[in-house]
Each structure stands twice: as C-alpha cells, then as structure tokens.
Amino acid sequence: KTTLLDILAGRAQRVHTIRGDIRVNGQPIASAQIRRLSGYVTQDDVLPGNLTVYEHLLFHAKLRMSSEKSSSDIRKRVRATMQILGIEKLADSFIGDQFQRGLSGGEKRRVSIATELLMSPGIMFLDEPTTGLDSTNAAKVVDILSGLGAMGTTVLLSIHQPRPDIFRLLDRVLVLSG
Numbered sequence: 001k002t003t004l005l006d007i008l009a010g011r012a013q014r015v016h017t018i019r020g021d022i023r024v025n026g027q028p029i030a031s032a033q034i035r036r037l038s039g040y041v042t043q044d045d046v047l048p049g050n051l052t053v054y055e056h057l058l059f060h061a062k063l064r065m066s067s068e069k070s071s072s073d074i075r076k077r078v079r080a081t082m083q084i085l086g087i088e089k090l091a092d093s094f095i096g097d098q099f100q101r102g103l104s105g106g107e108k109r110r111v112s113i114a115t116e117l118l119m120s121p122g123i124m125f126l127d128e129p130t131t132g133l134d135s136t137n138a139a140k141v142v143d144i145l146s147g148l149g150a151m152g153t154t155v156l157l158s159i160h161q162p163r164p165d166i167f168r169l170l171d172r173v174l175v176l177s178g
Contacts, residue, residue: 001158001176002043002127008156009125010034024123038123039116043131045108049097053090053111057081061118081117084151085110085144106137110144117148124148126157135163142166 006012008022010031021028024037048056057078065074082088087110095111096102103111109129116124129145130138142162146169149155162170 004176005040005125005127005156005158008034009038009040009123011040034123037121038125039119039121041109041112041116041124041126041129043127043129045105045112047095047108047111047115049095049100049102052092052094053082053087053103054078054092056095056111057114057118060115064119077118081114084117084147085114086140087111087114104137106133106140109133109137109141113141113144117153121153123154123156126155128158128160130159130162130166139163139166142169146170 003012003016007016007018010022010033012018012031022034023029024034051059058075061074061078065077069077079088082091087107090103090107090111093107094100094102095108102108113124113126113129124145126145129141133141142159145155145157149171159166167173
C-alpha cells in the first residue's frame with residue numbers, strides 16, 4: 001500500500017519498475033509535477049518535540065511558501081489551517097517527544113496533516129493516517145479528511161479495517177488484497 005501511494009505521489013524509489021503513466025484530470029503528469037501539486041503525510045509523525053504547534057507550522061509556512069507572501073499573510077494561512085484541523089487551541093502547546101510531554105497521537109497526526117495542508121495542495125496522500133490512534137481520534141482524523149474532500153482537495157489514503165462509521169465517511173473505495 002505504501003509503495004502504491006509512493007508511486008502515485010511521485011515519490012517512488014528507482015528500485016521499482018513502473019510501467020504506465022499517472023494522470024491528473026486525464027492528463028499525464030510527471031513525478032516532479034505531482035510532487036508540486038500534492039501533499040504527502042507519512043504513517044509516522046516526524047515532528048520536532050521542542051517546538052509549539054504554531055512555531056512548527058509557521059516555520060514550515062515560511063520555508064515553503066512564496067517569498068512574495070507577507071509575514072501577515074503567512075500567519076493568517078497558519079491560523080486558518082489550524083482552524084480547519086481543529087488545533088487552534090493547541091497553538092502554544094509543545095509537540096513533545098520521548099523527553100518532553102506534549103500532544104496526543106491524534107493531535108500529532110493533525111499537526112502532520114496541517115504541515116502539508118499549509119501549501120493548499122490539490123491532492124493529499126496519507127499513508128495509514130489512523131494507525132496508532134484510538135477509535136475516537138481515528139474517526140476525528142477521517143472526518144477532517146472527509147471535510148477536506150468536500151472543500152475540493154482530493155484525498156487518497158490507505159487504511160486498515162476501518163470501522164463502519166469511518167468507512168461511511170469515504171466517498172470512493174478501492175480494496176486491495178495480497
């Protein structure tokens with residue numbers, strides 16, 4: 001599943017033999033192009049434990065957004081993204097790691113999603129976004145992703161055995177077995 005997502009997102013390693021092409025809106029697209037128009041959230045949250053949520057997102061926004069954007073516009077984008085993901089109350093909370101207490105697993109996952117969502121991608125790829133989350137947080141994450149789809153972002157994700165209430169939030173499903 002991860003390999004398929006990596007190929008679709010233009011992140012495939014050269015060790016794979018890939019035949020065919022990937023199309024967006026019916027048009028063939030190169031790996032570099034799809035990486036520019038998409039966001040990718042890995043299965044494991046890789047976040048700095050010593051920063052607050054706002055500091056982390058602001059750093060990423062300044063790093064990745066156009067230098068033509070004003071500081072005010074960048075801060076507005078960070079706040080709007082936090083609001084979409086329901087993490088605005090966590091702005092001043094430390095992310096945390098094995099040395100410092102911080103966010104829960106579900107909160108970290110939403111911060112990882114926010115990091116990619118800052119760039120307003122047309123497509124979001126998520127590799128098993130509910131792994132390691134309790135049922136309440138898993139449902140909350142999938143509900144947020146469903147909302148992103150309703151706002152016009154195409155969301156592709158891999159998921160293991162979703163509960164019926166989570167499954168109902170998905171618009172289209174492709175079942176793979178191996």
